[in-house]
Amino acid sequence: MxxxxxxxxxxxxxxxxxxxxxxxxxxxxxxxxxxxxxxxxxxxxxxxxxxxxxxxxxxxxxxxxxxxxxxxxxxxxxxxxxxxxxxxxxxxxxxxxxxxxxxxxxxxxxxxxxxxxxxxxxxxxxxxxxxxxxxxxxxxxxxxxxxxxxxxxxxxxxxxxxxxxxxxxxxxxxxxxxxxxxxxxxxxxxxxxxxxxxxxxxxxxxxxxxxxxxxxxxxxxxxxxxxxxxxxxxxxxxxxxxxxxxxxxxxxxxxxxxGAKLPSLQGTGIKLGELPSTTVAALSVSGAGPALEKNWPDLRRTLEASGRAAQLDSFVQAAQSQFGIRIPADLNTLLGKEFTVAMDERGMERLTAQGSAGQDGSQQLPLVGFRSTTDVAKARQLLPKIDQLLGATGAGVQLEKATGSDQVALATSQAYADELVKGGDLGRDDTFTKAVEGADKAQFGAFVDLNKLEKLYLPSMPAKDQANLKVLKAVGMSGSTAADGGTFTLRVLVD
Structure with a gap:
């Protein structure tokens, strides 16, 4: 009816x-x-x-x-x-x-x-x-x-x-x-x-x-x-x-x-679990370097369609002429077979204005690092060029470096760079394993330990919101790409 x-x-x-x-x-x-x-x-x-x-x-x-x-x-x-x-x-x-x-x-x-x-x-x-x-x-x-x-x-x-x-x-x-x-x-x-x-x-x-x-x-x-x-x-x-x-x-x-043509990532098994157990936030991608180089023409065509290709071309030319950085080839080397960006709980207070300077007045940085599984010989040749590029930006940040048999790390402290190459046991942490679904088979993933992060953001929040925010425990994400699209899983844990 x-x-x-x-x-x-x-x-x-x-x-x-x-x-x-x-x-x-x-x-x-x-x-x-x-x-x-x-x-x-x-x-x-x-x-x-x-x-x-x-x-x-x-x-x-x-x-x-x-x-x-x-x-x-x-x-x-x-x-x-x-x-x-x-x-x-x-x-x-x-x-x-x-x-x-x-x-x-x-x-x-x-x-x-x-x-x-x-x-x-x-x-x-x-x-x-x-x-x-x-x-x-x-x-x-x-x-x-x-x-x-x-x-x-x-x-x-x-x-x-x-x-x-x-x-x-x-x-x-x-x-x-x-x-x-x-x-x-x-x-x-x-x-x-x-x-x-x-x-x-x-x-x-x-x-x-x-x-x-x-x-x-x-x-x-x-x-x-x-x-x-x-x-x-x-x-x-x-x-x-x-x-x-x-x-x-x-x-x-x-x-x-x-039905979406996405950049095809190579390899599986992100290495978030090899980070220190004190990790507060991290992002990892498998096969990003080769995928970027392979799909570079498509990326440029996409930007060209939106009228932004000229900006990209200008940056590529400047990187090559001023610093000898070849794009996308050197980006392939830097990102490698797998790369991970992480921030550690230790030194997190340095993100606040009160904790940003040491006793001698020098800038104190939080423990932030980048690690990739790559061709170490090529990476060693590339690292000085990256130093020059950072220096030219006026950022005033000196990244420390560490290398292993197949890994290279850049970090805001030498000890943290060494630790990233050595590896840690985050993968054994119960919060991490619950938050990040199938990390050993994923092609990309992320993890944020909100309990560790609370001391950074909770004090600045209104009192009425703090009780609700304290319930949030962690956020994890993982996923993979396929020929006709991709799949991702997002999890939010509560206490």
Whole structure:
């Protein structure tokens, strides 16, 4: 059955606020949530148009285990704990959280005005606009009772909305106008997003559940017009699809790109685990040197398309003529088969104004270093040229150096450079192993120990924010590239 009902902008705003609140609660609690717990019944993509260029889905009735994990993480944060209260109904928790900040919802009672009709799922699709240059947003909200939904939306909106609503199956479609909502309701069942073969193939690569997202980046970029005109071409390639999941002490985002031509990294196994256990932050990439040299022509063409090739050419010529640094060949040597950039907890206080100078007035630098697995003989010839380049910048920083059989390190102290080459036991640290997924097989990765970093940033934060920030323990990321795209995993740990 297809029917429609006019309701107010406040009702539409309430839906947007509800979806946003899911993100606010999850991000405020460390990240977003996602799990393979897709139940039966119609999904939002079955009542949204097939020509969507982006899609976001939320399901607020996950498995018992996933729901417990969500609440466990969220309630670790004092502010979120106050908002969600007790109980295990995600829909009620989100509504009550929104109600506290929206005086227009003061007289709305969840049990009476919302719960009787609101379903568990909702989806938002971004569509090409009528002019083919802009975008429009359409939402689909699952309902349990059509008549009660009409009454409930009227109560939520205060009766002053000019948007349009139409009912299809057990969903309410929401558009900017009633005519648009009616048109969508009449056509969408014959051509839903779920029938889009590209969409189906992409979402099949990830789990579906509490939250999922998908976007066709080239189409979205073209429709966005000037807003993405300055972005490199490669940033709008292929499609992006992802999902999120909770454990009792972490949140994980897994995202994949498909149909994108990315620089192919060589080799696997980043070496973050070989850093000292006192590492506070680090980034590692495998095969960056060879990949950069191989893909240099493509990179230049990308910059040329955006009108920036001349700046690159000028820098390359200056590096060659003034310092004898050949680009990209010498960058290949510097980055090598694998490179890692790291900062240590020791000496971190030197990043503050109070700790930036020694007793003799000399500049005291934090322990920051760079290490690469490379051709050491070539690297030794390159290092003096890098010293000259740094000197010419006027930075006033002298990097100490250390080499091993196949590694070279640059650091702000000789002892730290030596330590980077020697290697450490970060890989045995429980926080690191939980945060960085499959480091031994990844092609790129990053790690930030937020507990170690707290003493640097917490004192400067407002007192009301410190309790929430203290809950965050660490962030880890890892991933790899493939012929048609890449995959990355982001984890946030909480105490």
């Amino acid at each position: 297809i029917e429609h009902e006019r309701r107010g902008g406040a009702g539409r705003r309430w839906l947007v606020a509800a979806l946003a609140a899911v993100l606010v609660l999850a991000v405020g609690g460390g990240a977003w949530a996602f799990s393979r717990i897709s139940g039966g019944g119609t999904q939002p993509e079955e009542v949204l148009p097939a020509n969507a260029v982006a899609y976001f889905r939320v399901d607020l009735d996950p498995s018992v285990q996933q729901k417990a994990a969500i609440f466990n993480v969220v309630r670790k944060f004092p502010d979120a704990r106050k908002r969600v209260g007790e109980g295990d109904d995600l829909r009620k928790a989100l509504f009550e959280a929104i109600k506290k900040d929206d005086p227009k919802l003061r007289d709305v009672d969840y049990a009476k005005d919302v719960e009787p009709w609101l379903g568990d799922r909702a989806g938002v699709a971004v569509l090409p606009g009528a002019d083919g240059k802009e975008t429009e947003t359409v939402a689909a909200v699952q309902i349990k009772d059509e008549d009660k939904a009409r009454v409930g939306i009227k109560k939520l909106s205060g009766g002053d909305d000019k948007s349009g609503y139409a009912f299809v199956d057990d969903y309410m479609l929401m558009a900017d106008s009633q005519s648009r909502a009616d048109a969508l309701a009449s056509s969408v069942k014959d051509n839903p997003l779920s029938s889009n073969e590209t969409f189906k193939g992409d979402v099949g690569e990830v789990d579906e559940g509490v939250m999922s997202f998908w976007a066709d980046l080239p189409k979205l970029s073209r429709l966005s017009g000037d807003r993405t005109a300055q972005l490199p071409t490669m940033s709008a390639q292929g499609r992006l699809v992802g999902g999120l999941s909770f454990t009792s002490d972490s949140v994980q985002l897994v995202a994949k790109t498909r």
